[in-house]
Amino acid sequence: MREEVIVRVGAKVLAPFIITFALYVHFHGDYSPGGGFQAGVILAAAFALLALVYGLDEVQRVLPPWFVQTCAAMGVVIYAGVGVATMLLGHNYLGYNALAPDPTHAEHGQHYGILLVELGVLVTVFGVMVSVFYLFAGRVRKAQ
Amino acid sequence: MLLTLLAATGLGLLRIRNLFAVVMLAGVYSLLSAGLFTVMDAVDVAFTEAAVGAGISTVLFLGALALCGHHESRPGHTPLLPLFVVCLTGIALVYGTMDMPPFGGADNPVHHHVADHYLEESYHEIGIPNVVTSVLASYRGYDTMGETTVVFAAAVGVMILLIGARTRRERPGGEEGDG
Numbered sequence: 001m002r003e004e005v006i007v008r009v010g011a012k013v014l015a016p017f018i019i020t021f022a023l024y025v026h027f028h029g030d031y032s033p034g035g036g037f038q039a040g041v042i043l044a045a046a047f048a049l050l051a052l053v054y055g056l057d058e059v060q061r062v063l064p065p066w067f068v069q070t071c072a073a074m075g076v077v078i079y080a081g082v083g084v085a086t087m088l089l090g091h092n093y094l095g096y097n098a099l100a101p102d103p104t105h106a107e108h109g110q111h112y113g114i115l116l117v118e119l120g121v122l123v124t125v126f127g128v129m130v131s132v133f134y135l136f137a138g139r140v141r142k143a144q
Numbered sequence: 145m146l147l148t149l150l151a152a153t154g155l156g157l158l159r160i161r162n163l164f165a166v167v168m169l170a171g172v173y174s175l176l177s178a179g180l181f182t183v184m185d186a187v188d189v190a191f192t193e194a195a196v197g198a199g200i201s202t203v204l205f206l207g208a209l210a211l212c213g214h215h216e217s218r219p220g221h222t223p224l225l226p227l228f229v230v231c232l233t234g235i236a237l238v239y240g241t242m243d244m245p246p247f248g249g250a251d252n253p254v255h256h257h258v259a260d261h262y263l264e265e266s267y268h269e270i271g272i273p274n275v276v277t278s279v280l281a282s283y284r285g286y287d288t289m290g291e292t293t294v295v296f297a298a299a300v301g302v303m304i305l306l307i308g309a310r311t312r313r314e315r316p317g318g319e320e321g322d323g
Contacts, residue, residue, distance in 0.1 A: 025191075031273055033276070035280065048203050096285075110269070140207055
C-alpha cells in the first residue's frame with residue numbers, strides 16, 4: 001500500500017483537515033455535537049491513517065510512544081488539576097465558577113472549566129488510542 | 145428500516161467465518177447504529193459511535209487480525225446450551241421490561257427527575273447551548289473524570305498485557321508468533 005501514489009497523496013491531503021476537524025469538534029463542543037472524547041478519537045484516527053499509509057516508523061518519529069503514553073496520563077492530570085485549581089480558588093472541587101475572570105458573571109467560568117476538562121479528556125483519549133494502535137501495529141510488524 | 149438492516153448485519157456477523165468480512169460488517173453495524181442514533185436525535189452519541197465504532201475500532205480489529213489470522217475455527221460443541229442460556233436471559237429481560245413505563249411516554253419518571261432542570265436552567269447556569277456538553281462536563285463532572293480515568297486505566301491494562309507478553313516471549317530465544 002505504501003507505493004500507491006493516490007493513497008499517499010490522499011492521506012497527506014486529508015490529515016491536516018482531519019486534525020483541524022478534531023480541534024473544531026473540541027472547541028465547538030459547547031455549541032454543536034462533539035467534545036473532548038470525539039475530538040481525541042478523530043485526532044488519533046488522523047495519525048492512524050498516516051501510520052497505515054506511511055508506515056509506523058515515520059509516524060513514531062513525529063509522535064514517539066513515550067509521548068503518547070505521557071499524553072494518556074497527562075489528560076487525567078489536567079482534568080483532576082482543574083478540580084484542584086478550583087478548590088485552591090475557594091470553590092468546590094470542579095466548581096468551574098471559580099474560573100470566571102469577572103466574579104459578577106460567574107457562569108463564564110463554566111465555559112472555561114468545561115473547555116479545560118474536555119481538553120483533559122481529549123489528551124487522554126488521544127494518547128490512549130494512539131498507544132493502543134502503536135502496540136497492535138508494532139506487534140504486527142515484529143510478527144512478520 | 146435501519147433496525148432491519150441492523151438485524152441483517154447482526155445475523156451476517158454470526159454466520160460468516162471469514163474474520164476480515166466480520167470486521168468490515170462490524171464497522172457497517174456501527175455506522176448503522178450511528179444512523180439510528182441520529183434518527184433518534186442523539187447526535188452526540190451517534191458522533192461517538194461513528195468515530196469509535198466504525199473508525200478506530202475497525203483499525204484496531206484489523207491490527208488484531210493481522211496477528212491471529214483471517215479464519216475463525218468452528219466451535220467444538222453444539223450451540224444448544226448457549227442458545228438455551230441466551231433465550232432464558234432474553235425472556236427474563238423482556239419480563240423485566242413489563243414493569244417499565246410505556247416507551248416514549250412524556251410523563252415517564254426519567255423525564256422528570258433532573259432532566260427538566262437541565263433543559264430549562266442549564267443555559268442560565270452554564271451559559272452554553274449544548275445541554276449534552278453542560279451535563280457531561282459540569283453537572284456530571286465527577287462522572288466524566290471517572291470515565292477519563294477508566295479509559296486511562298484500560299490503556300494501562302492493554303499496555304501491560306501486550307508489552308509484558310512481548311518481553312516474555314523474547315526471553316527464550318526470540319521466538320515470535322506465526323502472524
